[in-house]
Amino acid sequence: MLEMNKLSLNIPDTTKPRVVVIGGGFGGVNLVKYLPEKDFQIVMLSKQNYYGFWPLLYQVATAGLEPESIAEPIRKLFDDRHDFHFRFVRVTDIDPTAKTVNTLIGAIKYDYLVIATGTQSNYFGNKQIEQKSFPLKQLSDAVNLRSQLLQSFEQASMTRDKQIRQGLLNIVIAGAGPTGVELAGSLAEMRQHILPKDYPGLDFREMNIYLVDGLDRVLPPLTPASSKRAHEDLEKLGVNIKLNKLVASYDGEIVTFKDGEQIPTQTLVWAAGVTGATIEGMPAASVERGRYIVNQFNQIAGFEDIFAIGDIAVMKTDKWPKGHPQVAQPALQQGAHLAKNLVRQLRQEAWKPFEYFDKGSLAIVGRARAVADLPGNKSLGGFIAWVAWLFVHIYYLIGFRSKLIVLSNWVYRLFTYERGTRIIIRPLVRHDDKTVVELQSAGK
Ligand SMILES: Cc1cc2nc3c(=O)[nH]c(=O)nc-3n(C[C@H](O)[C@H](O)[C@H](O)COP(=O)(O)OP(=O)(O)OC[C@H]3O[C@@H](n4cnc5c(N)ncnc54)[C@H](O)[C@@H]3O)c2cc1C
Structure with missing residues (x-):
């Protein structure tokens, strides 16, 4: 087994603004889809090398579907891109002052950081x-x-x-x-x-x-x-x-x-139950019940260049006073919306606030x-x-x-x-x- 200290993130230098995305789930992947690579260098760091379609996970557990039929390798999703860099690695902490993300195999600097780490099981301390x-x-x-x-x-x-x-x-x-x-x-x-x-x-x-x-x-x-x-x-x-x-x-x-x-x-x-997969290094005041508090531009409270989207973000609005439900649609919609706002930033246009379009909920019993x-x-x-x-x-x-x-x-x-x-x-x-x-x- 290769020792970790023999590895590094190995990302090429760039003159474009670098967007570092942590997490390759619904939110992270949809963000990248809408970010033009001619304008940004995109680095995605994820501890899974695939994009999983979780709503069908129970069918894998009950022998109805093969695991590979509900997942796609992230590299395959973006194999037509030249300035997209995927690294299969866990992020350990963030240093907002140095604008750096630390991983098990080294650090990387960002211009914009998007946290899309979703949730993890909550055992309530048991x-x-x-x-x-x-x-x-x-x-x-x-x-x-x-x-x-x-x-x-x-x-x-x-x-x-x-x-x-x-x-x-x-x-x-x-x-x-x-x-x-x-x-x-x-x-x-x-x-x-x-x-x-x-x-x-x-x-x-x-x-x-x-x-x-x-x-x-x-x-x-x-x-x-x-x-x-x-x-x-x-x-x-x-x-x-x-x-x-x-x-x-x-x-x-x-x-x-x-x-x-x-x-x-x-x-x-x-x-x-689940709780947000928060990362060390962000101030405690930016976290509420395991989710990062964001404004309507998905900016984490107190930061202009750090964003949270999807399950890990809590965006309170009049209509959603406790934040959006932790389901796929808010993550998909926030990913696309943030990408468009980052493009607006480059064009020096005003940002648009996020509005959730609730498409409803479905559950299958049999x-x-x-x-x-x-x-x-x-x-x-x-x-x-x-x-x-x-x-x-x-x-x-x-x-x-x-x-x-x-x-x-x-x-x-x-x-x-x-x-x-x-x-x-x-x-x-x-x-x-x-x-x-x-x-x-x-x-x-
Ligand atoms: C079993 C199950 C069934 C579900 N069914 C439905 C459903 O029927 N309908 C529905 O709308 N929603 C459903 N959901 C919820 C839906 O999947 C989530 O709301 C959605 O995935 C949220 O997207 P996200 O991008 O925020 O997080 P995720 O899609 O969970 O992605 C998080 C990503 O972050 C990565 N990550 C986490 N921590 C780190 C770290 N420290 N370093 C690097 N990478 C990290 C993970 O590997 C993952 O790639 C279900 C979820 C589960 C688990």
């Missing part, structure tokens, strides 16, 4: 949950969760001990936002159509899918009508919903709730079951919302290759219910070999 539960934030999480689920079914088929089997077949999803709801619905359909064929020796009436949330309804960002509909649809699919319920601890075997209830499970999925909140306080449900969900997701998937693969997968699945990627890719057992060793030594 280290045990952080170590033992399964997050769903990036491709490696989805592949790991898929492997965990399949491995649990494999192990359940190899034991006659009811208690051990129950822990393997119980799945607890903490967080009933869109990720938790979509994951629960997808698992329920898998239980109905796929798993009994794969594991004829198992009785899948023993498989329980629990969806738990500390709030009093599923899909809290959506309207109560959509929440109610999604709740009913999930119950029809056999998902066990527990509301007003907070996870207190998880030791890898048993989830304990604040009210004392316990559920044995080898799989606790953590979709219960085949032909979805909910949608549209602008103008209208809600849709059922088949129509499901078709809308399919089209919106195909439309926003980046790249022709991804659109084609995902669409063909969905059409195939529509007629067959089949899910082709039921592959375990990781060392045989999670934290240690405990379960397998126990089963083997017990001769089960």
Whole structure:
């Protein structure tokens, strides 16, 4: 393995203003798309070398899509550019006085800095949950969760001990936002159509899918009508919903709730909250609840040349007093808008304030079951919302290759219910070999 001190960022000098973008997600990538390279040198630093389409991540975790079908390499997205420089590296801190960004392999100076680092899972300080539960934030999480689920079914088929089997077949999803709801619905359909064929020796009436949330309804960002509909649809699919319920601890075997209830499970999925992926070096006064406070030009409070966009930014307006929702559209729109303002700056034109265009919210519960909140306080449900969900997701998937693969997968699945990627890719057992060793030594 090459030592880090043998590497450097290695960015060519330039006479153009240099825009350094931290993060290659929805916001960062859309910003670059709208920034003309004849006017700027663009340097993107990201700790993932790909652009991930997170709304479909749960389908990777439930064996419906291959990981590569929902992601594009960042270098490929911009391979027609000559003054765009991507570096696959984590940013460690920012020095606003020296106008410098520090990374694990060296520093770089900026004229404009755009922070588009999104969010990370929030475990509310519970280290045990952080170590033992399964997050769903990036491709490696989805592949790991898929492997965990399949491995649990494999192990359940190899034991006659009811208690051990129950822990393997119980799945607890903490967080009933869109990720938790979509994951629960997808698992329920898998239980109905796929798993009994794969594991004829198992009785899948023993498989329980629990969806738990500390709030009093599923899909809290959506309207109560959509929440109610999604709740009913999930119950029809056999998902066990527990509301007003907070996870207190998880030791890898048993989830304990604040009210004392316990559920044995080898799989606790953590979709219960996120916090901003802030970077060291910015003044504490510029951060509010894990997000950088920005004005309507996305400038971070106190700076003219440092911007935050997307999930990491909180822009309070009369219409959005707590900031925009942490979803894809504000990130995409802020990225494009900031790029246009930077061009205006070069032309010495006045900047335009950002205004969010709310296109509504969608969540899928299962085949032909979805909910949608549209602008103008209208809600849709059922088949129509499901078709809308399919089209919106195909439309926003980046790249022709991804659109084609995902669409063909969905059409195939529509007629067959089949899910082709039921592959375990990781060392045989999670934290240690405990379960397998126990089963083997017990001769089960
Ligand atoms: C599972 C899941 C499902 C979702 N479903 C939906 C949905 O259905 N609809 C919807 O609208 N939204 C959905 N979202 C939310 C949506 O994906 C986000 O709102 C959107 O990605 C925000 O864009 P962003 O650019 O701010 O951050 P991101 O897209 O998260 O990008 C952040 C980037 O920053 C990089 N980064 C972070 N820290 C560093 C560092 N220190 N150094 C270098 N690079 C760094 C990351 O690697 C990443 O490339 C979902 C999110 C998840 C996780």
